[in-house]
Amino acid sequence: MPDILVTTTENIPGRQYEVIGEVFGLTTQSKNLIRNIGASLKNVVGGEIRDYTNMLDEARNVAVDRLRQNAVNMGADAVVMMRFDSGSIGTDMQSVAAYGTAVKFI
Template identity: 40%
Template sequence: MLEDKMIVVNTDFVTGKEVKEVLGLVRGNTIRAKGLGKDIKAAFRNIAGGKIDEYVEMLSESREEALNEMVEKAEEMGADAVINVRFMTSSVMGSAAEILAYGTAVKLE
């Protein structure tokens, strides 16, 4: 679990800690697409309306993968935490999306 290894926050500080060194930007990304069968099921759900579980699952897994990659890169830099973490999503093609996680790797006091 990420929380056991690295402090990851979306604020520019860690409560009770002081940033002693900024190591730099870290990021992780992934591009994912569902298979044709799941795309067809999602298209039918889109027509009927409601939650499209196939894409919720895909994006959730993608965010986790991008976050894990970002944390691995921060660990390689010797960071204690990643602050100011953000996510960005963009459509690469019809049914493929890129998820980018990025933040600032820091050493704490």
């Protein structure tokens, strides 16, 4: 994976840059049927559903990796103002988008 700075802040201390444009990384993931049954059972008794937590963690990592790759493809040195957005698709799929502004150092 490319070594590119990704930050949630607008400014990078000590660096000046020009904006290249918007950049994003997107993934949609689901768990297998057996794990979905286990999650349904956990839903009855309450508590954290670790398989879904792990799925979201993995999805966020994949989305950021894709954001980085897209920024590199645009010729960027960094991404500022990175944010996440997520949503459910059906009952067992989760979509995660990482987005921000690709910048080039001056």
